[in-house]
Amino acid sequence: MAGTPGPGTGNHPTPADAAREAVVEAALGKLDLDAKARLLAGQDMWSLPALPEIGLKSLVMSDGPIGVRGVRWTADDPSVALPSPTALAATWDPALARRAGTLLAQEARRKGVHVLLAPTVNLHRSPLGGRHFEAYSEDPYLTGAIGTGYVQGVQSGGVGTTVKHFVANDAETDRFTVNNLVGERALRELYLAPFEAIVDNAHPWGIMTAYNTVNGTTMTEHHHLVNEILRGEWGFDGFNVSDWMAARDTTAAVEGGLDVAMPGPRTVYGEALAQAVRDGEVDEAKVDAAVRNVLRLAARVGILQGAEPAVTEPPQPIDGEALAREIARRAFVLVRNENDALPLKPTGSVALIGAAARDARVLGGGSATVFPARIVSPLDGLTAALPDGSLTYVVGADPTTELAVADKGFELRAICRDADGNVLGTGSAPNGQIQWMGSDLPEGVTHDTLHTIELTGTFTPRESGPHTFGVKGTGAFTLAVGGTTYFDDVQRPADDSDPFEAFFGAPVPRAQAELAVGEPVEVSLTYVFELPADIPLKVVAFALAHQGPQRPADELIAEAAEAARAADTAVVVVATTDRVESEGFDRKDLRLPGRQDDLVRAVAAANPNTVVVVNSGSPVELPWRDDVAAVLLSWFPGQEGGAALADVLTGAYEPGGRLPTTWGSLDDAPVTQVTPTDGELAYTEGVFIGYRAWDKADRTPSYPFGHGLGYTDWTYESVEVDGTTAKVRVRNSGERAGREVVQLYLAPSEPDAARPARWLAGFAGVEAGPGETVEATVELPRRAFEIWDEKASSWAFVKGSYELRLGSSIVHRGLTATINV
Numbered sequence: 001m002a003g004t005p006g007p008g009t010g011n012h013p014t015p016a017d018a019a020r021e022a023v024v025e026a027a028l029g030k031l032d033l034d035a036k037a038r039l040l041a042g043q044d045m046w047s048l049p050a051l052p053e054i055g056l057k058s059l060v061m062s063d064g065p066i067g068v069r070g071v072r073w074t075a076d077d078p079s080v081a082l083p084s085p086t087a088l089a090a091t092w093d094p095a096l097a098r099r100a101g102t103l104l105a106q107e108a109r110r111k112g113v114h115v116l117l118a119p120t121v122n123l124h125r126s127p128l129g130g131r132h133f134e135a136y137s138e139d140p141y142l143t144g145a146i147g148t149g150y151v152q153g154v155q156s157g158g159v160g161t162t163v164k165h166f167v168a169n170d171a172e173t174d175r176f177t178v179n180n181l182v183g184e185r186a187l188r189e190l191y192l193a194p195f196e197a198i199v200d201n202a203h204p205w206g207i208m209t210a211y212n213t214v215n216g217t218t219m220t221e222h223h224h225l226v227n228e229i230l231r232g233e234w235g236f237d238g239f240n241v242s243d244w245m246a247a248r249d250t251t252a253a254v255e256g257g258l259d260v261a262m263p264g265p266r267t268v269y270g271e272a273l274a275q276a277v278r279d280g281e282v283d284e285a286k287v288d289a290a291v292r293n294v295l296r297l298a299a300r301v302g303i304l305q306g307a308e309p310a311v312t313e314p315p316q317p318i319d320g321e322a323l324a325r326e327i328a329r330r331a332f333v334l335v336r337n338e339n340d341a342l343p344l345k346p347t348g349s350v351a352l353i354g355a356a357a358r359d360a361r362v363l364g365g366g367s368a369t370v371f372p373a374r375i376v377s378p379l380d381g382l383t384a385a386l387p388d389g390s391l392t393y394v395v396g397a398d399p400t401t402e403l404a405v406a407d408k409g410f411e412l413r414a415i416c417r418d419a420d421g422n423v424l425g426t427g428s429a430p431n432g433q434i435q436w437m438g439s440d441l442p443e444g445v446t447h448d449t450l451h452t453i454e455l456t457g458t459f460t461p462r463e464s465g466p467h468t469f470g471v472k473g474t475g476a477f478t479l480a481v482g483g484t485t486y487f488d489d490v491q492r493p494a495d496d497s498d499p500f501e502a503f504f505g506a507p508v509p510r511a512q513a514e515l516a517v518g519e520p521v522e523v524s525l526t527y528v529f530e531l532p533a534d535i536p537l538k539v540v541a542f543a544l545a546h547q548g549p550q551r552p553a554d555e556l557i558a559e560a561a562e563a564a565r566a567a568d569t570a571v572v573v574v575a576t577t578d579r580v581e582s583e584g585f586d587r588k589d590l591r592l593p594g595r596q597d598d599l600v601r602a603v604a605a606a607n608p609n610t611v612v613v614v615n616s617g618s619p620v621e622l623p624w625r626d627d628v629a630a631v632l633l634s635w636f637p638g639q640e641g642g643a644a645l646a647d648v649l650t651g652a653y654e655p656g657g658r659l660p661t662t663w664g665s666l667d668d669a670p671v672t673q674v675t676p677t678d679g680e681l682a683y684t685e686g687v688f689i690g691y692r693a694w695d696k697a698d699r700t701p702s703y704p705f706g707h708g709l710g711y712t713d714w715t716y717e718s719v720e721v722d723g724t725t726a727k728v729r730v731r732n733s734g735e736r737a738g739r740e741v742v743q744l745y746l747a748p749s750e751p752d753a754a755r756p757a758r759w760l761a762g763f764a765g766v767e768a769g770p771g772e773t774v775e776a777t778v779e780l781p782r783r784a785f786e787i788w789d790e791k792a793s794s795w796a797f798v799k800g801s802y803e804l805r806l807g808s809s810i811v812h813r814g815l816t817a818t819i820n821v
Helices: 015-029 033-039 085-090 094-110 140-156 184-191 193-202 223-233 250-255 271-278 284-301 320-331 378-385 553-565 596-606 641-650 690-697
Strands: 061-063 115-117 163-166 179-181 206-209 239-242 333-337 350-353 391-394 410-417 423-429 433-437 452-459 465-472 475-481 484-491 508-515 521-528 539-547 569-575 610-615 630-633 680-682 714-722 725-732 738-748 759-768 773-779 786-789 794-797 801-807 815-820
Touching: 015 284, 033 271, 033 284, 085 094, 085 140, 085 320, 094 115, 094 140, 094 320, 140 184, 140 193, 140 759, 163 193, 163 223, 184 193, 184 786, 239 284, 250 271, 250 284, 271 284, 320 641, 350 378, 350 553, 378 391, 378 569, 378 641, 391 553, 410 539, 423 433, 452 539, 465 475, 465 484, 475 508, 475 539, 484 508, 508 539, 521 539, 553 569, 553 596, 569 596, 596 610, 714 801, 714 815, 725 738, 725 759, 725 801, 738 773, 759 773
Parallel strands: 061 115, 163 206, 179 680, 206 239, 350 391, 350 569, 569 610, 610 630
Antiparallel strands: 333 630, 410 423, 410 452, 433 539, 452 521, 465 508, 465 539, 475 484, 475 521, 714 725, 725 773, 738 759, 738 801, 786 794, 801 815
16 A cells, blocks of 8 residues: 655655755755754643744644644634544545645644644554554554555645654653563564655655653663654654653653654753754754754755745645534444345334534544534534424433533634733633743733733523533633632642643533523632643643533433434444543553433333444443434544434444554453553563454454445455466446445465464555446565565564455455465
8 A cells, every 4th residue: 555755855866856965965064053952842731833044934833633733722713623643544545534634734734734643553452552543453454554654745735744653652651751672572563663664765855753651761862763763764854842841851761762842842852952962962963853854844845945845835725614524424433234124114204312413523522623614413414404394303322421511502713911000912812721832922911910810700600500610731820600610729730730731631510600591690710820830831821611510411312212212213322532632641451431321221121123333433332222213423523423324324434443552342352551650561462452452362353354334335246466466356246326335355374373463454445336346456565475584683574475365354255366576
């Protein structure tokens, strides 16, 4: 699945590359030590300083990977929100990933961003990984293929990428300090493999090194993995930026190949780096090498005077809403469809059930968060698509057991005052969350003069009853509702909290007020701003939180069962929450939160024609899966998810996704460990993760890797193998046009306990109408036949006979062939 290299590649230098390099060298020669050291340290949360003396503009970075947030963490600066990375990987389509990347480059240019902090290509080692949704797959080959397409797309638009988090950043527990003990073979064959494939095939302009330690050395100081492997063996010539606050030691970071320490202005680089050179602790040539990498990036993205950008003509504009909708429906994985429950019958009535059907969860929590201008919920999508009067909706059971950031019904603004109570400035607050980073303050406000921020305005309830209000963040707060002060005290962090607690921590309930539907009430949350001395970031972060009246779960479930009984089809949307899948913590289990399992059982008992839509970014247990007619996995489907869901449920399009990771119960999952012991997490499973581990343990998951149903059938007719090229003919034997993902797995003819029983070696997507036969051609890469020889410290080609298994999942054998190498 390797594609063509991106523009401006070091692997295939062009005359334009040589010209840019000459400009870089000339610019480098004009800088003194202090300017060079300053360039390697962030000037604020998201950017590097401009150096006018060489015609260098400030380089701006922004979080991804499903949208470009820009330098402002606020809903009044909206971004296109694509489906989650797990969804993109579920399409098994690198070309679609490339289109997604191209759109994000368009978004980046619109927001003045030069470098996107994405994609995440860590592996799904354990299903408990909290940022599982932000990575692609448990398989390194599929991850590398999707990541390659994504990077090619972004960089085709003249915007840089930073492939992250290098490396073995596969869980969130103690992520800043954990020492992951990973064998050399597992590192090479699994965890490094996606990075290597992307460097080789897409030539990314950046890499982000992770918080964690690998085999005793923190990644921002890892000379072996960064200098010897990434730069040496693979020929990477981009810049290496730390994850935010990951750089710890000036000398060790420079020696370890770290180019840029973020964020600023307080980092281990800058003045500290210049002093280290003057003290003889760091060779200035090491600083020059880092500056050269940064200037090369600046030249590529077009902000270094005299250097022609790598992309001079941006791609044609892309309709973001249309692409978001297409990716979503192509990503939906239909894992069960008994008696052709889907697509829905055009004349039947539908009962739509679930809190997430009305208030959709379209993306995962943490730094992947963006704020779309609109969100199409399942209720919105189906209301628009189904005949009038055919759809009813009930909540059923709400998975959210805690408060959420104030949103619907709130009209708020932020008022900033100094210590004397004078108003310094005001800012918009489209929801109840304030996250001002660096210089991102309202006009007239500075960190030195800022004393309090008041979020104030009105709330108009959607329901009558007791409404709960609370606070997210740490510090001194005053909360008032309807003129009554309910809280005036200090909210302290948890003892073991993440340094980003104000961003990712749970809201704390502080007030309850009896309110009437439709009647506005005044609300106010005042925060006393204090910048902690030990935090190198100038950040203002807190939120007003809210939860509506909570009806008894049994009452809601009974109501849902009645609605289901009265309809031809019941569609239940179940979901995870921000406290289940987000950055900053790992999952405790794989259960759906709240009473959602009870809800599905009650609805299925009332109506056997029940369709369940699972709105989660990563695997959850589905204990009722054999009791319902259909199960559709929607992942976090992005801003157009509800429209895409209507497309698929009504049959306007088929669900196109295949599982990029194995779904099963936690009790059966072979690899689950995410919690370190005495600061260390041993990857004792070696190369056996994902389906490799399920095979070795001889356990059957709920749904296997690669599985996914469409609305037609496919017959595998023949395969021809010529060397390492396989040509597979498949026929659409159903009654509708469709797309099939032909998957090729290699299995050694002579089993070897040290090697997996089989592994993904290639795949190809094909499309055909009813009765049509099409051919898929797949080139098997040399690496598919290699293992890492730890004694020789090199790749070893394993000769012999292999069975080539072709089918629609890892367990489906449509055809087999023998290949001898």
